[in-house]
Amino acid sequence: MDSADLHRRAVLGLPLALAACATGAATSATTTTAAPTTVPTTPGGQSEQATAVALALNATLRYWLHLPAGYHEQRGRTWPLIVFLHGSGERGRDLAKVKVHGLPKLIDAGVAVPAIVVSPQCDDDDEWDPHLLHALLLALRRDWRIDPARVTATGLSMGGGGCWNWAMTWPGDLAGIAPVCGYGSHLRLPRMRALAVRAYHGSDDTVVPLAEQQALVGELRALGGRAELTVYPGVGHDAWNPAYADPGLLPWLLARARPAA
Structure with missing residues (x-):
């Protein structure tokens, strides 16, 4: 298989099962369960138990995949992963739509990206679900040689909001995000x-006002986080172009x- 090949895969949510649609390969589903954990008795003598349960998402997510040059030849190497989240206009069942903007567009135009790049696609009536993105990452890490410490996400508009919400919900998944005209x-x-956050926004955005992402960046800085925001004067919602x-x-x-544990 050529290292520049692009693949289409379908991912099933937890318990995780990945179906390799292009090759016909498949792996078996796995389920993780946790035994109840007994905690100290209450003053009244009643014992309490804390129980964890794995919930199935029962979801399917299509994605567009770029493998970097050298992936198949360098079999012992792990690679950074960049997840690109499209905006609301690229939803649907035509996977080619995810290449309209952002990193997939650049790669399609011939830009070399030395990383695995994945762009999932939402159905017409869906938005980015951070739990589904977490399940996607677990499946990707199982089936591709991904460095778990070097996973980042970027996206625009609805995808920018998806980056913020994924990072807030599953902060251990990511090393950084680059949301464009994002919110959360x-x-x-x-x-x-x-x-780490590297955010972008247009000053004249009337769809997602600049103030929404400015507030997130400002609050994150106040919490001691590393966040920067680039504002493009005179640019509207299409800040993804610059x-x-x-x-x-x-x-x-x-x-x-991410720092070593």
């Missing part, structure tokens, strides 16, 4: 203060790594 809840922001033309973005994503 502030409630869980303290959970991601160890993650953002993905930024020569510093790809090196920044590739340089992110």
